[in-house]
Structures are given as structure tokens and as C-alpha cells.
Amino acid sequence: MGKPTGFLEFQRKVGSNESIVERVKNFNEFHKLLSKEEQTNQGARCMDCGVPFCQSGIIINGMVSGCPLNNLIPEFNDLLYKGNLILALDRLLKTNPFPEFTGRVCPAPCESACTVSINCPAVTIKENERFIIDFAFENQYIKPNPPKNRKSKNIAVIGSGPAGLSCSYYLNQYGYNVDVFEREDKIGGLLTYGIPNMKLDKAIVDRRINILKEEGISFFTNSDVCINENLKAKIFTDYDAIVLATGATKPRDLNVSGRESKGIYFAVDYLKENTRRVLNKCTSKDYISCKDKRVLIIGGGDTGTDCLATSIRQGCKSLLQIEITNPLPEDRLENNPWPEWKKTFKIDYGQEEAIELFDKDPRRYCTSVKEFLYDNSNNVVGAKLIKVNWYNDDFGNLKCREIEDSEEVIDVDIVLLAMGFLGTEDYIASFFGVNLDNRNNIKASYDDFKTNKEKIFACGDARRGQSLVVWAIREGLDAAKSINEYLNLK
Ligand SMILES: Cc1cc2nc3c(=O)[nH]c(=O)nc-3n(C[C@H](O)[C@H](O)[C@H](O)COP(=O)(O)OP(=O)(O)OC[C@H]3O[C@@H](n4cnc5c(N)ncnc54)[C@H](O)[C@@H]3O)c2cc1C
Ligand code: SF4
Incomplete structure (x- = not known):
């Protein structure tokens, strides 16, 4: 611990956001980091408390407490405070291959478990992490690092989300020949076509993919291995191991x-086409616009928040x-003590924007939809709440x-369904012949x-159900270790 009194001297401070009025004019990232001096002071707030729950990543009461990647948090905080950013980077990369993703989108369970947070605001672990990696990229410290020796074995990774990328990264570092197959037209899974650009700029994802390519990983887009006839023929014969990192996309x-009326969409379809538009890849036929529309979002989680922020940027008329x-x-609450994941009410970026622009929090709780109403052309026009x-x-x-007697009919022009996910798509499980668990995830x-099939492994959301980027990265790492052991024994 560089400064024993750091947490007493410095208040928690995070970077600033661009004003709401300005930031909703586009889909750019809007969060700016602190200056180097301010950020190093934030590093000094870490007490190096002896039992760093922040980096434990254990499950308590069914939820994670601390960092699932076991990031060496007190160590990089200390090095950040001392201004030794190169060594801080070295510590960070020991456990996390992609801190530029987690530093932007992780909900930071580490901070819920931070000892300082028992009676003060937590150390800014997530922003410290992002500061270190952004500094490293800006100063060209991140360079491709291909393996010194190549092995003769070939591995197919199906799906290029954070789990597939993490697994490919570690397998490639072991020296295996790794081919990644992605059914979409871009690599990245939900990093690309789920999380909106203002939370994670797609240039940041592309930057990492380019490094992985230079390190020797081959990527194939528009390649659904369960449908494409050429791939179907070779996927079981040409590879020594297959990794299913196909997500929980149902x-x-x-x-x-x-429900069958027009104007009702699944959240990810909506978000995906919007990002494709931002990247100039979307045809107007597929684009779903909320401009001048009354929008109903069903689901109060993070995906719902992303829909909220996206429809605001598209110029919606109203939001619920x-x-x-x-x-x-x-x-x-008493039954949710530290260091458990903190289950408290949040005003996230999308709600914050809605409150400023529409003068009220768009959320209504203990509310559901009983029926959708539609006009003669089958367009949705209302919802019975x-x-x-x-x-x-x-x-x-x-x-x-x-x-x-609680029914209320509201007028709507567009409905976005953001009610979570039900595991693996059926056609993937049946093509590979893998068993599913009782939550419809690959067992x-x-x-x-x-999995139950020889040489087929599964990781990320495909195995654990819809989760977090940090868990997907962790599962990719652990699956790569297991595949390495399996291939070493063959
Ligand atoms: C809208 C939204 C916002 C989110 N925001 C956050 C956030 O802010 N922070 C956070 O930590 N988590 C967030 N999450 C969750 C997080 O994105 C996921 O947990 C994570 O991406 C899972 O990674 P994965 O690699 O397992 O799967 P995915 O990212 O889903 O990737 C799976 C990939 O496999 C591909 N695929 C599937 N089948 C095939 C096939 N047959 N052939 C070839 N390719 C195939 C898919 O096209 C996809 O690209 C969000 C999720 C959503 C939906
Ligand atoms: S990856 Fe997430 S949980 Fe781990 S240190 Fe970073 S912000 Fe915290």
C-alpha cells in the first residue's frame, strides 16, 4: 500500500460524462477519465486490506462477490498510485486479457466487495483498470505477442463473443492453431452486436480483434457452422477440439x-440493427427506428436500459x-451484507437521460402486459397494463x-422485449448432439x-446462461486450460 492514509485523504472521484443534451445527439462513448494525477490519487485510496475480497470472485448467496477474473486489484492500485503504470499493466494483464472491455462495461462486483465500501464509497477499481489499459494503448505498449512455438493440433472455436475470444487467446498462446467461426458479419458477439456503441465503442473491439489476428488466430465471419454446408462437412473431421462459445441468445x-402484431421486437434484434446502422452496415429494411414513436420497453434490466438510451438517441416521442x-x-438490506453483490436501486445512464429529457423516471415496477392492441393493418397501437x-x-x-381492477390501456407505437434469455438455441444443441441442463444451457x-460429446467443450453464456462479460472471459480462460490438458493427454 503506497499511501496508508490515502482513503482518508482522498474522496472517491470518477471521470465525468458529457452533458446529456450533447451526448444523446450521437452514439459515441461519453465517459471521460480523470487526469493522470487524479487517477493515481484514486489508486491511493486502496488500503491493501490484507484479505482482498475485491479480487476473490467467490459465489455468496448465488451471486458473485469480488472479481471473477481474480484481478490483482490491490497490486495494480498500489502501482497506479506510485505512477508505475507499466508494472500496473503487467499485473493487470496477468489475469485479464481484455481489460479495455471490462474497464468499460463490467458492473464491477469488485467494488461491492471493497473493504473501503463498508463505511465509505468504494475504491474506483473499474476506472483504475480502464485508466491503466487506455494509457497502455495510447502509448503503444500493447503489441501483438504471437506464441514462440506452434503445435500441430487444430481447434475450432464457435462464436466470437468474449468467451470465444478469451478461449482463442489462451489456446493460441499455448501454440494451437485456432479458427474462430462467427455467424454474424462482424466478430465480437454481444460486445459488437448487443452492448451499444456509447458503452463500448466498436473501434475498441476491432482494435483487439486486429491484435488477435496478428497473433495468429484466424477469424471467419458469416460462418454458421450448423448451416453452412462446407463447414458442416469439416467441423467434426478437421479439428482436434471444438469449443462452443455460442452464447445464450434465445x-x-x-x-x-x-403479440403477433407488427412493431414488437426483441431487444437484441433492435440493438443489433442500430449498431449496424452506426457502423454503416444496416439496410433501411432491417433498421428499427423509434423516431417520433411512443416506446414501451418491457424489462427493467441492463438490456432494457440499453434500449432506453438507444431509443432516446433515435429521437423517440415518449418512453415507458x-x-x-x-x-x-x-x-x-440486512440479508444482503457486504461483501455480497450490492442489490440496491440504481439510476443507470439510460434512466438518467430519460429523467433529464422527459422530466421523469421512465420505470414502473410491479407492472406487466396482459394484451397488445393493434389496428386494421395489424400494427401495435396499445398495451393493456x-x-x-x-x-x-x-x-x-x-x-x-x-x-x-388495475388494468390501464396505454398508446404505443413500438414495443421492445428485454425480458432476459432462455439459453442455447435449439438448432445448435441438436447439430452438435450436446445435452442441455435444466436451464436450457449446454451441459x-x-x-x-x-460436454457429453468427445472433444466438444462449452464455455461462456452457452454454458452458464446469460451473464457478464467478465464471466465469459473467465470461462474462456478456464476452458482453454482444460482443452490444453485434454490434448496433452492424447
Ligand atoms: C443488450 C446487452 C447488453 C449487455 N451489457 C452488458 C454489460 O454492460 N456488461 C456486461 O458485463 N455484460 C453485458 N451483457 C452480457 C454479456 O454481453 C454476455 O454475458 C457476454 O457477451 C457473453 O459472452 P459469450 O461469448 O458467452 O456469448 P456472446 O457474446 O453471446 O457471443 C456468442 C457468439 O456466438 C455466435 N454464434 C452462435 N451460434 C453460432 C453458430 N452456430 N455458428 C457461428 N457462430 C455462432 C453468435 O452470433 C455470437 O456472436 C449484455 C448483454 C446484452 C444482451
Ligand atoms: S473485471 Fe470487473 S470485477 Fe474485475 S476488477 Fe475489473 S471491474 Fe472489477
Whole structure:
């Protein structure tokens, strides 16, 4: 610990955001980091507390506490404070191959577990991480580092999201020949076609892909291995191991009357086409615009927030975001103590923008849709909302029921469904013949990532269900280790 009194002397400070009025005019990243001097002071707030829960990445009460990658947080904080950014980078890259992604989009479970956060605002771990990696890129410290020796074995990685990229990175570093197959027209999975550009600029993703290419990994886009006849023929014969990093891309639907009307879209389809537009790849036929429309977003999670911020930037007329659950409490409850993941009410960037531009928080809780209304041309024109309440049944299970006479009809022009995901798409599991678990994810143990099929492994959202970028990176790393052991024994 460079400065024992750092957390007493310096208040938590994060970088600034561009003003809302300006930032909603485009899809650019809007968060600016602190100056070097200010950021090193933030590093000094770390107490190097002896038992660094921040880097533990353990599961408590079903949720992660601390960094799933076991980033060496007190060490890089100390080096940041001392101004030794090269060594700080060295420590950061020991556990995290892509800190430029996590430094931007990670919800930072490390900060919930930071010891300083027991009675002060947490150390700015995520921003410290981003500062170190952005500094390294700006000063050309990040260079391709191909393996010294090549092995003769070939590995196919299916899916190029953070799990596929992380697994490919480590397998390539071991010296294997790695081919990555991606069904979309761009590499990156949800880093590219899920998370909006203002949270993660696609140039940042492309920059990393170019390094991976220079390190020797081959990428193939528009290559759905379960459909493309050439790939179908060779995928089982030409590779010594296959990694399914295909994500958990099956969206949860809302099967109520009127669902088939026009103007109701899944969130990721909407977000994807918008990013394709930002990247000049979208034809006007596919683009879904909320301009001058009354928008209803169903789902109060992060994907819903991304839809909110995107429809604001497209120039929507009005916004409502509904969520079936209760709002989270303002402060930690007694049954959610430190160092557990902090389950408290948040105003995220999208809500912050809506509050400023529309004068109110767009969220409504304990609310669901009972029916969609449509006109003669089958366009959605309204939604019948209901209020629900939550109760424990005789067996102690949490259930919800409609509150009588709570119906309300609202006018809508477009509906975005952001209600989570239901695991692996059926055609992927059936093509590879892999078993699924009871949550519809590919069944593979966390120890060895092996599926029921010889030489086929699974990692990331495809294995654990829709999760976080940091977990996808972690699973890619661990799956690569397991594949290396498997191939060494052959
Ligand atoms: C809108 C949205 C916003 C999010 N925001 C955040 C955030 O801010 N922070 C965070 O930590 N997490 C966020 N997440 C979650 C995070 O993006 C995922 O947990 C993570 O991307 C999972 O990585 P993955 O590599 O396992 O899968 P994915 O990123 O889903 O990648 C899977 C890839 O496999 C490809 N694929 C599938 N089948 C085939 C096939 N048959 N042939 C070839 N390719 C195939 C898909 O096209 C896709 O590119 C968000 C998720 C969504 C939906
Ligand atoms: S990857 Fe996420 S959890 Fe880990 S140190 Fe960075 S911000 Fe924290």
C-alpha cells in the first residue's frame, strides 16, 4: 500500500460524462477519465486490506462477490498510485486479457466487495483498470505477442463473443492453431452486436480483434457452422477440439394476445440493427427506428436500459419501461451484507437521460402486459397494463398475482422485449448432439468444460446462461486450460 492514509485523504472521484443534451445527439462513448494525477490519487485510496475480497470472485448467496477474473486489484492500485503504470499493466494483464472491455462495461462486483465500501464509497477499481489499459494503448505498449512455438493440433472455436475470444487467446498462446467461426458479419458477439456503441465503442473491439489476428488466430465471419454446408462437412473431421462459445441468445418471449402484431421486437434484434446502422452496415429494411414513436420497453434490466438510451438517441416521442418485480431498496438490506453483490436501486445512464429529457423516471415496477392492441393493418397501437403484487405461497415460493381492477390501456407505437434469455438455441444443441441442463444451457461441468460429446467443450453464456462479460472471459480462460490438458493427454 503506497499511501496508508490515502482513503482518508482522498474522496472517491470518477471521470465525468458529457452533458446529456450533447451526448444523446450521437452514439459515441461519453465517459471521460480523470487526469493522470487524479487517477493515481484514486489508486491511493486502496488500503491493501490484507484479505482482498475485491479480487476473490467467490459465489455468496448465488451471486458473485469480488472479481471473477481474480484481478490483482490491490497490486495494480498500489502501482497506479506510485505512477508505475507499466508494472500496473503487467499485473493487470496477468489475469485479464481484455481489460479495455471490462474497464468499460463490467458492473464491477469488485467494488461491492471493497473493504473501503463498508463505511465509505468504494475504491474506483473499474476506472483504475480502464485508466491503466487506455494509457497502455495510447502509448503503444500493447503489441501483438504471437506464441514462440506452434503445435500441430487444430481447434475450432464457435462464436466470437468474449468467451470465444478469451478461449482463442489462451489456446493460441499455448501454440494451437485456432479458427474462430462467427455467424454474424462482424466478430465480437454481444460486445459488437448487443452492448451499444456509447458503452463500448466498436473501434475498441476491432482494435483487439486486429491484435488477435496478428497473433495468429484466424477469424471467419458469416460462418454458421450448423448451416453452412462446407463447414458442416469439416467441423467434426478437421479439428482436434471444438469449443462452443455460442452464447445464450434465445430471448424470452411474452405470449399474450396481440403479440403477433407488427412493431414488437426483441431487444437484441433492435440493438443489433442500430449498431449496424452506426457502423454503416444496416439496410433501411432491417433498421428499427423509434423516431417520433411512443416506446414501451418491457424489462427493467441492463438490456432494457440499453434500449432506453438507444431509443432516446433515435429521437423517440415518449418512453415507458416496465418491470414486473419490486424496485430494489435504496440501501443494502440486512440479508444482503457486504461483501455480497450490492442489490440496491440504481439510476443507470439510460434512466438518467430519460429523467433529464422527459422530466421523469421512465420505470414502473410491479407492472406487466396482459394484451397488445393493434389496428386494421395489424400494427401495435396499445398495451393493456396490469399491476401485480408478490407473495409467498404455502410452500414459501415467491409468486405474483394480478391486482384486481388495475388494468390501464396505454398508446404505443413500438414495443421492445428485454425480458432476459432462455439459453442455447435449439438448432445448435441438436447439430452438435450436446445435452442441455435444466436451464436450457449446454451441459458441461465448471471443472473441465467438457460436454457429453468427445472433444466438444462449452464455455461462456452457452454454458452458464446469460451473464457478464467478465464471466465469459473467465470461462474462456478456464476452458482453454482444460482443452490444453485434454490434448496433452492424447
Ligand atoms: C443488450 C446487452 C447488453 C449487455 N451489457 C452488458 C454489460 O454492460 N456488461 C456486461 O458485463 N455484460 C453485458 N451483457 C452480457 C454479456 O454481453 C454476455 O454475458 C457476454 O457477451 C457473453 O459472452 P459469450 O461469448 O458467452 O456469448 P456472446 O457474446 O453471446 O457471443 C456468442 C457468439 O456466438 C455466435 N454464434 C452462435 N451460434 C453460432 C453458430 N452456430 N455458428 C457461428 N457462430 C455462432 C453468435 O452470433 C455470437 O456472436 C449484455 C448483454 C446484452 C444482451
Ligand atoms: S473485471 Fe470487473 S470485477 Fe474485475 S476488477 Fe475489473 S471491474 Fe472489477
